[in-house]
Amino acid sequence: MYQYDKYDQTMIDQRVAQFRDQTRRFLAGELTEEQFRPLRLMNGLYIQIHAPMLRVAVPYGMMSSRQVRKIAEVARRYDKGFVHFTTRQNFQMNWPKLEDVPDILAELASVQMHAIQSSGNCIRNTTSDQLAGVNANEIEDPRPWAEIIRQWSTFHPEFAYLPRKFKIAVVGSHEDRAATKLHDIGLHLVKNHEGDVGFEVLVGGGLGRTPIIGEQIRPFLEKQDLLSYLEAILRVYNRLGRRDNKYKARIKITVREHGINHIRELVEAEWVHIRDQLKLDKKEVERVKQYFTEPAYELDAADSDSSYADLLAQDKEFALWVKQNTADHKVSGYRAVYVSLKKPGQAPGDITSEQLEVVADLADEFSFGEVRSTHTQNLVYTDVKQADLYALWLRLNAENLATPNINTLTDIICCPGLDYCGLANATSIPLSKGIAQRFDDLDYLHDLGDIKIKFSGCMNGCAHQSVGHIGILGVDKKGEEWYQFTLGGSSEADASLGERLGRAIPKDEVVDTVAHLLDAYIDLRYEDESFLATVRRIGVDPFKERVYAADH
Amino acid sequence: MQQIIKDREIVEDNWQHLDDEAALVAGNITVSITRWQEQHETLSHHEGGLGIRLSGDDPLEEIVPDLGRFQLVVLLFPAFTDGRCYSYARLLRDRYNFKGEIRAQGDVLYDQLFYMSQCGINSFELANPNRLTQALAAFDDFSESYQATVLRPEPLFRRR
Missing domain, CATH: 3.30.413.10 (Sulfite Reductase Hemoprotein, domain 1)
Structure with missing residues (x-):
């Protein structure tokens, strides 16, 4: 997964310092609640019924075991020992103290995590397919592109005070596990007639009071033009989006009121001007892609193992779990394994610090030290050898994380x-x-x-x-x-x-x-x-x- | 005379912002886009500095041919949450090549200065003029930006 370099780390450290000072000024009465509000929201901090709520970004759902352990520690130390995963692959803490939030953010920054733009009228966390990179039907891995978008959208000086929040999702296969058609911008990696891979761009999808399915604004965008095209859409929206009524301020309403054809004309006219300045070069794309290379799969994982078939035949419960909670993998002998956060009787998406620590250990043991959050408020290990499935199942089961209900009625x-x-x-x-x-x-x-x-x-x-x-x-x-x-x-x-x-x-x-x-x-x-x-x-x-x- | 921040220094403001009904005065003045469009003949002969005031509702593109007449463009932020003029500032600098002063006026707060300056705004009438010295620190909130900005036209991905 992506690793911060000195630039990324410096910026999030400076963000922590900035927010520490903003919180200090608010507590000292130098900032009014109204002035502090957008500042705290841009750091994921809401004021809820019982306490503040802090929403932490999980870019396109990817977490390392080290990050998961830190989440567990922070939740235990500053909250009530559990977190809640959301439909946008983020997690929330429901009971932090306002004055502790700068310290929480500093802890998270130490493992390359942040709460930047996880709320507020700005560009939110970019989400993606939780099976990115391991799905056999994929046209291309969307994660490097999601990371490139994350960086472009983080602290974008022009788009911090948009008419309303703005959500982008990107997927690399025809199966859509990221609800891209219901995002302000949905990006699909597609192959054109010449066999080149680029993006189909949708705009104006959204849920809420006025649910609307996104419309295609461009059937094929060359990959190198991704950022300039996004910037053009955002600039048109920033100027045109309604600011008189927050219920009509999302880009879905802008598109509906002006029509997709008019919006397309404006965007393309804007794009012509900025296309060269923001053209992505090979060097940068390769730099980001090197963080999303395949782990060291054992290519004989299927052939060298016979225990799996036997266990499936012997243990009905295990077989049921495999059928329901695991998914196909592009490499024979591997499967993706869902960790169900939907045990009946528990709040959907909640997980305790103790469970998180087990999740982290199992990631190290069975899935190259990584785990991902999903749009459906579960977690997934993407790279588990079939010979390890039984051991993993037993361990997950012991933690109440193996309810075989993924995609069933109770996976609410x-x-x-x-x-x-x-x-x-x-x-x-x-x-x-x-x-x-x-x-x-x-x-x-x-x-x-x-x-x-x-x-x-x-x-x-x-x-x-x-x-x-x-x-x-x-x-x-x-x-x-x-x-x-x-x-x-x-x-x-x-x-x-x-x-x-x-x-x-x-x-x-x-x-x-x-x-x-x-x-x-x-x-x-x-x-x-x-x-x-x-x-x-x-x-x-x-x-x-x-x-x-x-x-x- | 009120103090403002200009080019990261606290300076005396030597501009007068005239209402549409106010009589013309000597010295540096700014007028609304409406007044400029109605009286541009008269205003063209004004001997002091001339500036124009724009809000996010005003049609920026209509005054582009006239930009050479202005030493100052004032961008109005009726509420700090109204971000339209960030785009105006970028367009004025990047596309219309405006070299004069661009000033933020209205609900301009300490915490917006960094982003505003990245978008090409170089002078600021703060909503709270008592905290100017403290506000100067905001320009250094971040030492880097990922994006192509007016202050750093090369995006980080070409520099790393």
Whole structure:
């Protein structure tokens, strides 16, 4: 993975010093809360219901075991001994003290981590595919490009006070595990007719109150022009984006109001001027790429091992875990292994310091010292030898990190909700736990197959409910918590927005409603037809009848 | 006379910012883009220095042909969160080759000075004029930038 050189390290050290001084001035009354707000937000610090919340950037999800150990240590020393992974591959600490934050940032800087631009109206952490580099279907590894974008976007002097937050995601294969169509800019590495690899550029996707799927602004961008094209989009948006209404300030609204064709004309006109100045040279691309070379795989890992097949045959539980929680690898004899942070009864995405330390040890032992966070709030080891899977499974299982539920109903994406967040209208975590506990029968879960529930506690939609196969949105009605269901959304290559099921459901019927939806699916599906495919084929009405008929 | 920061030094400000209704006065004056467009004949004969004031709402490109008439362009930041004029400053320097003074006015805070200066703004009327000495330190918050900026047109990737 990428390693800081003296330039990178100096800049984040200077950032820590700058924020230490800003915090000091705020605590001394020299900065008002209003003046301090954007400064702390650009260092990932929110003020929440109970305490500040600190969001730390994990660039495109990659962490070394050393970094994971530091996260564990910081969470134990300055927080309550756990952290929460988010849908943008970052993690959050929910209980730090404001005056400790400069020290926390200094600790993180010592292992090349930071909270820069993890919040605020600026360019946020660049995210990517958690299987980047190991996926057999990849056109090109997106991580060097994500790192190049990280550096360009970090402390960009022109784009620190944008109309609204700005999120970029980049993937290197047709499978979209980073929800790129729902980002302000989505980048897909693609091959053109001549066989050259470049970027398809999408713009104007986003979730929240007005979910919109991004539109193509350029079908093919040469790789060397990546930064100039991004800069052109950002400059057009910085000038044109609305600043009179924060709900209309995202670039998705700018694109909708002006039309993609007009935006494209403006961007291309701007781009002509800056293209040469920001042209990436080979030397820089090679410099970054050298950090993302393949680890030393054992090329006979498949042939030299027979234990794996035997264990799969002997141990049903292990076989189930392998089937559900591991993914194919481009090198024969290796698999990618998901660490489930979705054990029923626990808050989705949460992990304790003790578990983090085990995760770090296992990374060293089994996966070249690295682990990644995923868009779905889990972790993944990308390079595990098949002969090591059984040992790894036993160790993960002992830490409650091996629930075989990746991509099943109980792999719920959930925001912190009313329990933590100052914006939320309704609780989300307790109901997610309720759903996970109700449907904990593994045979049933695996029979249901791939079902993505996304559960947000308010319209801001941090859990991306509008693109859940089942989306659940908490709303406040006269002081009571109600829940709006949508069906048929997807954040992947076939991205679509869910359709409303019907009127909102009271809190105590949420889990039953999920049960009715599942019953309907089982009755109505064709053999092997997924939930999403079934909803797309028959529409929401049959589900609606089932759910609302059950009222009577 | 108020003090401002110009080229990283605290100096007396010798400009007067005239409202659209205010009578012309001798010396260095700035006017709004509206007044410039309505009275450019008269203003062209002004004997002192002439400057123009722009906000992020104003059409920057319309005054580009006139830039040679101005010694000063004042960029207005009605709120420090309104970042449009960062782009204006860069365009004035990088694209329209403006060599005169570019000044930030309005809700201009200590913590914005570094980014503003990287974008080509070289003078500052701070919202809080009592902390000018302290604010001078902000120009050194960072010793490097990844990006191509007005102060360092070569991006870091060509220098490392």
